[in-house]
Amino acid sequence: MPLTRQDRINTVYGGGGHVVILGAGASIASTLRNADPSGKKLPSMDNFIDVLGLNDIVSALPQKLKAKNFEKLYSNLHSDNPNSDEITEIESRVYSYFKDLKLPDNKATIYDYLVLSLRPRDLIATFNWDPFLYQAFCRNSNVADMPYLAFLHGSVAIGYSKEDKRCGPVGMQMRRDGGLFEPTKLLYPVAQKNHTNDEFISLEWDTVKDWLNQEATKRVTVFGYGAPVTDLEAIDLMNTAWGTADKRNMEQFEIIDVREETKVVKRWSNFIHSHHYDYVDNYFKSSLATNPRRTFESYYQHIMPRTVDEAFSESNPIPDNLETLEELWEWHKPLIEAENNWKIQAE
Numbered sequence: 001m002p003l004t005r006q007d008r009i010n011t012v013y014g015g016g017g018h019v020v021i022l023g024a025g026a027s028i029a030s031t032l033r034n035a036d037p038s039g040k041k042l043p044s045m046d047n048f049i050d051v052l053g054l055n056d057i058v059s060a061l062p063q064k065l066k067a068k069n070f071e072k073l074y075s076n077l078h079s080d081n082p083n084s085d086e087i088t089e090i091e092s093r094v095y096s097y098f099k100d101l102k103l104p105d106n107k108a109t110i111y112d113y114l115v116l117s118l119r120p121r122d123l124i125a126t127f128n129w130d131p132f133l134y135q136a137f138c139r140n141s142n143v144a145d146m147p148y149l150a151f152l153h154g155s156v157a158i159g160y161s162k163e164d165k166r167c168g169p170v171g172m173q174m175r176r177d178g179g180l181f182e183p184t185k186l187l188y189p190v191a192q193k194n195h196t197n198d199e200f201i202s203l204e205w206d207t208v209k210d211w212l213n214q215e216a217t218k219r220v221t222v223f224g225y226g227a228p229v230t231d232l233e234a235i236d237l238m239n240t241a242w243g244t245a246d247k248r249n250m251e252q253f254e255i256i257d258v259r260e261e262t263k264v265v266k267r268w269s270n271f272i273h274s275h276h277y278d279y280v281d282n283y284f285k286s287s288l289a290t291n292p293r294r295t296f297e298s299y300y301q302h303i304m305p306r307t308v309d310e311a312f313s314e315s316n317p318i319p320d321n322l323e324t325l326e327e328l329w330e331w332h333k334p335l336i337e338a339e340n341n342w343k344i345q346a347e
Contacts, residue, residue, distance in 0.1 A: 003301075003313035008294055009334050011180050011313075015295030017217035018118060019208070020147075020288070022126040022133065022236075025224020025257060029283060030110040030132060036101050039187055042130065044087050045070045045228070057086055078189035098129045098186075099156040103136060108328040110283050111136035114223075116332055117292035118147035119339070123211045125150040125204075127225060131157035134169075143329045144293075144336045148206075148211075151202045152234065154184035160200035167274060171299065177339075209241035215260035218299050220271065221254040221288060227267045239270075247272040252299055253277040256286050284320040291315050293335045 005012070018306075028042045043051035048070035051060055058066060060075065065080055067073040075221055077087050103109050114138045116249045118124065124147050126133050134157040137146055138263025150165075151158050159170035166174055168181040184200050206344035220242070227235050240250060253272045257264045265272065280286050291298040298315065322328045 001181065002309050003059060005314045005316050008298070008314055008316045009289065010338045011294065011297050011301075012339050013297050013300065014121075014346065015216050016121055016300070017211065017214055018122040018221065018287075018295045019211050019217055019227055020114070020118065020122070020124045020221045022124065022128055022223050023225025024128060025226070026110070026114075026126075027128050027130050027132055027224070029313060031193075034104050034107045034109045036142055036270075037104050040097070040286065041102055042101075043070075049073065053095065053127070054090060061086065062262065074187055074305055075189040079096075090234070094129075094186060095156060095183070100132070100158075101130050103132055103139075104200050106325050108322045108325055109136065112140055112325060113292075113322075114288060115146055116328065117288040117295070117318075119293055120145050121296070122147040123150060123208070124148070125152055125208045125211075126155070127153050129156055130155060131155060134154040134158060139325065140329075144332060145339070148207070150200070150207045151184070152204055153188075154186045154201065156186070158184055158185070160184050162199065165199075165203070167203075205237060209237060212238060212241035213243070218303075219254065219295055220251070220252050221286060222268065223256040223283070223286075224258070225305060226257070229274065242271055245270060247340065248346065249273040249276070250278065250303065252287075252303065254287055255279045256283055257281065281328060284318075289320070290317045292318050293332070293339070324345060 024042065028044070031042050038303060041051050045198070045205060046069055046231065049055060066075070067076055073092065077084060079118040079224050081087070092227065103111065109132070111132045113142040115133070124133065126149070133149060134155060140146065158167050159172070160167045161174045161179040164174045164179045167177070168174060169300050170181050170183050172181050173179050174181065186199055202232070212220070251273070253268065253276060255264050255277065258281050266280060268326065272308060278287070283289055287295045292317065301313050318331060322331060
């Protein structure tokens with residue numbers, strides 16, 4: 001008899017691993033569902049200048065430095081004069097804009113769903129500067145064991161103590177006698193991006209590379225990250241850590257994106273072995289939502305079932321209409337209780 005939804009909840013494995021990589025599309029999707037209380041929008045690189053109100057700076061620039069894409073614009077400015085007043089002003093405005101963003105109080109956002117869908121064997125790595133992932137992590141951490149986080153391009157919520165080689169809430173201290181978590185750098189010129197020059201960024205990338213390289217990591221989900229040509233170095237770093245598609249011939253690659261499937265699959269073709277990928281255009285169709293906190297168990301039972309019954313086991317999809325954090329926490333209770341029982345039995 002196929003395993004039931006309750007079996008899915010009660011089935012807890014040790015080991016395994018799921019890496020989730022977030023791009024701007026993830027934050028945009030979250031704010032479309034639950035807007036920032038101040039009404040601020042999340043920009044893409046193509047509408048960044050308009051959304052952040054940088055047109056006054058851009059309009060005064062020589063034509064040779066102008067560009068519609070923000071990363072290209074910043075790269076032009078940096079190449080011309082890395083210490084210009086324009087760069088200083090842009091960096092200040094960017095940091096201020098993102099620093100003030102906030103998840104709506106007590107509303108279950110996609111980021112809350114996301115951090116609760118994974119466990120400490122898993123990693124969420126974000127390219128986004130906004131504080132949403134860290135805010136969701138903090139306000140849900142008392143409810144369940146959380147996944148690890150990595151901030152690949154820095155974040156307005158995260159600071160770094162060079163003394164302690166540790167990161168933490170920006171502006172706070174690692175110790176009573178020091179270890180200030182200083183703001184992390186956000187902007188780098190496109191043409192000269194080097195993820196190893198900045199100590200904090202280098203450590204974050206080491207984390208991601210280690211996680212991708214692990215044999216235990218069987219699932220990778222890319223949510224709203226288009227692998228832009230301006231981030232070729234980042235893609236190369238991930239590709240090297242993940243290995244060739246033939247080497248990862250049993251792993252499952254998942255893409256959450258609103259763009260046409262053939263285009264986004266082509267961008268990630270080096271990571272995908274044959275047909276071992278899933279494409280969805282909505283978070284709630286993904287493995288994270290169809291089997292939260294059991295994404296590895298679901299993968300293992302469907303890809304490498306020990307019995308026929310396992311191969312046809314039910315999923316445990318989370319409703320997409322939970323409105324408050326309390327509703328979200330209540331729904332996850334059976335999953336968390338099963339994990340706690342598993343830990344007791346494993347001791």
